[in-house]
Amino acid sequence: MSNISTEVLLAIDSVQNSYIHSLDTKNMDAWLATFNNEGSYICIAAENEANNLPIALMLDDCYARLQDRVTYVTKVWAGTFEDYQTRHFTQRISTEEIGKDTYRVITNYHILYTPEQGQTNVLVTGHYDDEIVLGDTPLFKSKKAVMDTNVSPRYIVYPV
């Protein structure tokens, strides 16, 4: 049985909820604000992860790359794609303290998408493997979205 306090778990859940809310509201600045200044984000297919193949769908391995991810979505791609609404559903699976105020958290996710025509389908499913640092505001030090969906059903604009 976990000896991690309810207070810590609530803090962990709060940053996860901020993350998925930022994406479901297409607020990329709010998405960036869930990372600390050492933050990194990787979205990778489970097939690659299992076979030690490093190619990712998104590989933001430093904070500057996270900032550039915001630029991709809000400036480079603006007006070129058919927009879609996502709904993220998550379930925290395990939490492990790995350092002072730092936790490794595994969370299942399931993301539905609804394009402009209105038919809802599954976008991807998988798990997050995160390092979260608690402080005044809990933040991601690293976030890895591993996708069971090795063949995604469409192009992906927003982070997973």
Added chain:
Amino acid sequence: MNAPESTYTQVAWPAKVNEIPKDIFDREDVYQLELEKIFYGPEWHAVAHAGEIPNPGDFKTINVGERPILVVRGDDGEIRTFYNACSHRGNLLETRVTGNAAEFECPYHRWLFDTRGALRGAPGDEDFSPSFCKEEMGVPTIRSTEYLGLIFVTCSDKTPDIETYLGRTKDALAITLNGDGRLKLLGYQKVLYDVNWKAYADNDGYHAPLLHAAFKLLNWQGGEGEQYGTENGHIGFESELKVPEDTGFLNDPSLLHFKGTESSKGSAIASIFPVTVITKHMDMINIRFAFPRGVGSTEVHYGYFAHVDDDEEMVRHRIRQSSNMLGPTGLVSMEDASIFSRIHRGNHTPGNVAFQKGVKHEDRIWYDFKQNDEAGNLPRWEHYRKSMGFNREEA
């Protein structure tokens, strides 16, 4: 009795060579004929690169058209290609996408095959038919060849040798595969586009500076180059590699650095009919294996590679660049993916599409183009039309 082919595959093909009928993108009867005439006809299809299966026992499964294929590096180091079906009752032999195997066992009746495809054992064979011959019951093979490590297969014995088949696109292909094709797999991005395979393969040179805003925002000008077609539907692009100057637009411009040494023809695309595309942009080596999933869907596997002689820094750079620039989430290619879906739905309207950019003639096909001409796709369409047996209307 089946209806004669001509009664169910009639297509009104326009007289002008730059016009394409839209109904070929959504007709089930046309798609079925494409499987027969093109995917199972006299064409080579890239199914793997040797760098994906470097070790004995490594295998990969993929489709040619709708036929499942198994590519295996045997215990003797030789790469062989098979139809992915048990030689007994046709059960799919291997369900995994990639892996390493010492043998392949069909679970249905426990027939066992080695990595060279030979049948090693079949339970109860003392009661088999009089003509059963174990030596003749290996996994069914499909004709194959290798060029710069690329493994091609064909369902036809009429397909010419690979060098004749590739023709001039051998030049572009050599650039994309880093000269010698000695590659190491870095991983995949895989996606299912809701687009007919022909529209996916019809991506052109005209759109690049217009659709992809990144080129403008980064002040990234394309280098001088050329585009050419072949009579059998391949397209080659070869151009000077131009590296964008740091305009401050990106916080991490290192993503756009070029660490290679050759830039006079540093960018190339080999688009091999019907649906394989191999590209080399900046330091990204990318093979796009693709196959139709029915008339309105195309599955694309973007395979990314390093060169076997790369040092650790170069490999790391290729990983960062490849993971962020190309594919269904890439900085300069996500927009292509969004266009695939839109063009497929738009192609359900009646009439013809008409190519314009770079069209010098409307009554004959030619083979040399400027790199931003969309007319470069016309030799491919002519090969498609002839392969399918569609006659042009009178002018």
